[in-house]
Amino acid sequence: MVPRTCIVLLFLLCSFSSLATAFLNLTLPGQHPNPEEVVQEVHRKVNASLARRQMLQGTQKYQDSSCLTGNPIDDCWKCDPNWPNNRQSLADCAIGFGQYALGGKGGEYYIVTDSSDDDAVNPRPGTLRYAVIQTEPLWIVFPGNMLIKLSQELIFNSYKTLDGRGANVHIVGGGCITLQFISNVIIHNVHVHHCYPSGDANVRSSPSHYGYRTKSDGDGISIFGSKDIWIDHCSLSHCKDGLIDAVMGSTGITISNNYFSHHNEVMLLGHSDDYLPDSGMQVTIAFNHFGEELVQRMPRCRRGYIHVVNNDFTQWEMYAIGGSGNPTINSQGNRYTAPSNPNAKEVTKRVETAEGKWKDWNWRSEGDILVNGAFFVASGKGVEFNYEKAYSVEPKSAVLIDQLIMHAGALGVGGRDNNLGKWSSGSNGDGNGLGSGPDYTDDMSGSSSRNIPLPLSSTSTLFSFLISLSCLLFLYIIPDMHFTMRK
Incomplete structure (x- = not known):
């Protein structure tokens, strides 16, 4: 029996060692060993930027600068007057964490x-589509306003930046943006909306390489299974499932200014x-505006460490932040404005968990402002005392939210200057501008069952896994059945 056990284990490890490693080793590539250090560094950068603004306020240099x-994040690149010619400094x-x-x-x-x-x-x-599938790093830009109607999922390769600054870029249609088993992607200043399954x-x-995709x-x-991802200054709405979903061992993600x-x-x-x-997922959610007609999942967390800092939450319908599976949720300096519904005042929701x-x-709240009866149910033994003592750099209060999220979303919307850094004027070359707009319905925000597509390169791994299980059944179950019959 022992030799047979060794043979089976060796075969299993050889046939799907990468899959076994993913499950047995919870330290993901790209996972920071000390997330609290990353949190403190966020506060240091916010504090330094605010101190600089306060120091220069009232001076001529301040009057001449909109940065x-x-x-x-914004001060880092917008304070460079030559940023249109130095885009990659972004x-x-x-x-x-991202x-x-x-990017590119x-x-x-x-x-x-x-x-x-x-x-x-x-x-x-x-x-x-031609740009995002290339293997080499690319910094992708747009010469003018553009509406891109996708026929299928837009599957990115690693080391790409989607830089929509200076143009009004809308991505809609089938599947929308997929980041699967890749790394180092920046998506900046685009509108993503009305995405439906493809x-x-x-x-x-x-x-x-191309391959068959199941329904998205x-x-x-x-x-999906990706790391080192930064999504900044995008406007997202009206999709069939989630606006942003991160699953299957993804980590090293920042979602900011959206x-x-x-x-x-x-x-x-x-x-x-x-x-x-x-459990190794680490996500920073900072300076976002969760605006009109949102219902739930801002975010909904399973496992991992989620830092929610200096965001504005406006009147959710069910709840703002939810979770299950024991995630760490670190909420700092946010403004939570509850809806008028007396039964939906709680910010937090433990989903289907007693x-x-x-x-x-470990669900923390520090420096948050709770408006219109909103309340945050913290948990974890002694979390408030231990948490306060652990920080040498305090998070900025939510009283500064209006200032920090002033330009959330795609730049150039709502009266903002959309010509800043333009490559050229006018709509894109084929005349498909944004004048008439697509004939979309507004019923695209319903829920759907999770249908995880197989990765394009995973067929051989799955095949090996099935063969391994077959061998296991053959070596163990069949002999046992034969032994029982002989008795």
């Missing part, structure tokens, strides 16, 4: 000249309560 917002401006996202830094500039998306297998040069079709993921969920941005509106299940972090690799199980979960 001194106190928001460390990659040095991220904070939090601060190491390089050091790569060539790619100008999207063709808004079409007619062929998901053989995209034309000049299209956005699939049951071939889609290219690199210049040398219809997320705005789907992060505007979310008109949606039900806004953000999901974590695949399931039982998926252990998501109090006896969640009372020891």
Whole structure:
């Protein structure tokens, strides 16, 4: 029996060692060993930016500058008067867990000249799809306003920056943005909305590979088994499933300066309560405005460490922050404005979990402002005392929220200057501007069952896994059955 056991174990490890490693080793690539250090560094950067603004306030230099917002991300690049010619410096401006996202830094500039998306297998040069599948780092920019209607999921390769500054760029349609088993992606200053399920079709993921995709969920941005991701200054709304979902061992993520509106299940972090690799998920959610007509999941967390700092939450319908599976939720300096519904005043929701199980979960609240009867139910033994003593750099109070989120969402919306840093004027070359707009319905925010698509390169891994299980059944169950029959 012992030799047979050794043979089976060796076969299993050899056939799907990468899968075994993912489940047995909860330290994900890109996971920071001390998340509290990252949290303190966020506060230091916010404090330094606000102190600089206060010091210069009233001076001529302050009057001449629109960059001194106190928001460390915006001040990092907007205070450079020559930023349109130094776009890649944006990659040095991220904070939090996604601060190491390089995007396309050091790569060539790619100008999207063709808004079409007619062929998901053989995209034309000049299209956005052609750019995002390339293997080399690329900094992707837009010469003018552009509406891109996707036919299928837009599957990114690693080391890409989507830089919509200076243009009004809208991405809509089938599947929308998929970041699957990749790293180092920056998505900045684009609108993502009206995304619906697509699939049951071939889609290219690199210049040398395309594969069959099952039905997608219809997320705005789907992060699947990926790391070092930064999503900044985007406006997201009206998608079929989540606006941003991060699952299956994703980590090293910052979601900042975005505007979310008109949606039900806004953000999901974590695949399931039982998926252990998501214990290593680390996400920073900073300076976002959770705006009109949002229902729930801002975010909804399963496992991991989630830092929610200096965001504005405006009148959710069910709850703001939810979770299960014992995630750590660190809420600092946010403003939570409850709806008028007397039954929806609680910020937090422990999803389908009894109090006896969640009372020891580490859910913190510090410096938050609770408006219109909102209340945050913290948990964890002695968390407030230990937490306060642990910090040498205090988070900024939520009284500064209006200042910090002043420009949340895609820049150039709502009277903001949309011509800043333009490559050229006018709509894109084929005349497909934003004048008439697509004929969309507004019922795209319903929930759907999670349908996790197989990765394009996972067929061989799954096949090996099934073979291994078959061998296990053959070596153990069949002999036992034979032994029983002989008795």
